[in-house]
Amino acid sequence: MIQVVAGIIIENKTVFIAKRKKGNVLEGYWEFPGGKHEIGETLEASLIREFEEEFNVEIEVLEKLHDNIHHYPQISIHLHSFICKKIKGEFQLLDHDEVQWVNIEELENILLAPADIPIIEALKKATLNK
Numbered sequence: 439m440i441q442v443v444a445g446i447i448i449e450n451k452t453v454f455i456a457k458r459k460k461g462n463v464l465e466g467y468w469e470f471p472g473g474k475h476e477i478g479e480t481l482e483a484s485l486i487r488e489f490e491e492e493f494n495v496e497i498e499v500l501e502k503l504h505d506n507i508h509h510y511p512q513i514s515i516h517l518h519s520f521i522c523k524k525i526k527g528e529f530q531l532l533d534h535d536e537v538q539w540v541n542i543e544e545l546e547n548i549l550l551a552p553a554d555i556p557i558i559e560a561l562k563k564a565t566l567n568k
C-alpha cells in the first residue's frame with residue numbers, strides 16, 4: 439500500500455484539477471494534484487513539495503478533507519486529501535497536460551482518477567454552507 443496525498447484548492451467556488459500526463463499511470467485522468475508520500479515527511483510536507491515540483495507554487499495546507507483506500511489492479515493506494523490555499527506564485531504546467539477550475543457540482547462529469555470519486559461527496563458536504 440502506498441500513501442498518496444492530494445491537494446484541493448478552492449477559489450471562487452471552483453476547484454483546481456489537473457490532467458495526468460501522457461505516459462504516466464492513469465494517463466488522461468484528472469486528479470487533485472499531489473503525489474506519493476515519502477518516508478520522513480509529514481503528509482502535509484509531501485503535499486507542499488509536490489505543488490512546488492509540479493506547479494512552482496507555494497501552498498498552505500489548511501485541513502484534512504478525507505481519506506480512503508482504493509485498489510487498482512496493479513497497486514493499492516491510501517489517498518489523503520487536504521484543503522489547501524495557494525499563498526505564492528502562479529500555476530505553471532510542469533508535470534501535467536492541462537489544468538482547469540471546475541464547479542464542485544461539475545466534478546461528477548469529469549473523468550477523475552477512480553480513487554478520487556469519494557472525495558467529491560466529502561467536498562460537497564464540506565462546502566455545503568460556505
Ligand SMILES: Nc1nc2c([nH]c(=O)n2[C@H]2C[C@H](O)[C@@H](COP(=O)(O)OP(=O)(O)OP(=O)(O)O)O2)c(=O)[nH]1
Pocket residue numbers: 442443444462463464468469470471472473474475488513515517551552553554
Ligand atoms: N497525485 C495524485 N495521484 C493520484 C490521485 N488519485 C489517484 O488514484 N492517484 C494515484 C496515481 C498514482 O498511482 C499515485 C500517485 O502517484 P504520482 O505519480 O502522482 O506520484 P508522484 O508525483 O510522487 O510521482 P513519481 O515520483 O512516481 O513520478 O496515486 C490524485 O488525486 N492525485
